[in-house]
Amino acid sequence: MPATLSPPFLSPVPSGDGWLGYPLLLLFVPGTRxxxxxxxxxxxxxxxxxxxxDAVATAEKAAARDAVEAGFPPMGRVFLRINPAGTPWPxxxxxxAARLPLAGLVLPKAERCADIAAIGVVLGPDVPVVALIESALGLAEVRRxxxxxxVARLAFGSIDFDADIGSSHSREALLCARRGLAPAPDEIARAKRIVASLAAGGAVLAVDGAMVDAPVRLRAERVLARAGVPGHAVPAATARN
Structure with a gap:
């Protein structure tokens, strides 16, 4: 089943640098298949x-790595979700991962900056990492x-988070996590300036010395929606060609 790491996609995801900043439609595949x-x-x-x-049983970890290396697709954007720090496999x-032409790496149960730095030591500084926050410790360290x-992107694993804190999987139980992942005050303030500056129309202009166009405005609107600013809802999804 396809799975999203963010709200519904808003516009076609471009090629080139910066594509990870867009809402994405992702498909997980077990390494054993x-x-x-x-x-x-x-x-x-x-x-x-x-x-x-998670998709690979303990006894199949080595076989899954062999299968991934032998069958790695020659095209497309492909990430590898590795096993978390503190287990026998990372x-x-x-x-x-160092032998594959990856688009990036997914780190589950991200909790320490040192674990991400260790990825950079092996893969170099240019391989994007999606940090998956799935524990109370990860949430406490999320801004660092x-x-x-x-780290090109954060993702939130609500089921594992619930298991870690011993709560039910409900909106109320996840309220603290949502607040922890909420935009910072300076991010909200900048988003307000961007949206206000474009309210009267115009395709491209500058805010705080940086160019602002439609995709940047969409991101600003999502920031305000996540922050619960009145009058701002997550923009509706648009169709892809």
Missing amino acids: PERFVTAVEAGVDAVIIDLE SDDLAL IAAMSQ
């Missing part, structure tokens, strides 16, 4: 995540994690 790798890439999603973590997972230069 190499016959599905190319099919997943051809499904028309924004990116495929080959999973070595070193071997990273060694595999987000500030890491290699």
Whole structure:
């Protein structure tokens, strides 16, 4: 099943640098199913995540790595979700990742900046990391994690988070997490300036010395919606060509 790491997509995801900043439609594929790798890439999603973590049983971890290396698709945007720090497998997972032409890496149960820095040591500083926040410790460290230069995106694993804090999987139980992931005050203030500056129309202008166009405005509107600013809802999804 396709899975999104963010609200519904708003516009076609561009090629080139910066595409990870857009809402994405992603497809997870178990690392033990190499016959599905190319099919997943051809499904028309924004990116495929080959999973070595939850989708792979403990006894199959090594076999899954071999399958991924042998069957890695020759095209498309492909991420690898490795196993989290503190388990027996991330070193071997990273060694595999270093041999693959990945679009990026997904780090589950991201909790420490040192774990992300260790990824950079093996893969270099230019491989984007999606940090998956799934625990109370990860939530407590989320702003430090987000500030890491290699972290291109955050994602929230609500089910594992609930299991970690021992709560029910409900809106009320996740309220603290949503607040922890809410935009910072300076981000909200800048988003308000961007939206206000474009309220009268115009395709491109500058705010705080930086160019602002339609995609930047959409992001600003999402920031205000996430922050609960009155009059701002998450923009409706638009169709893709």
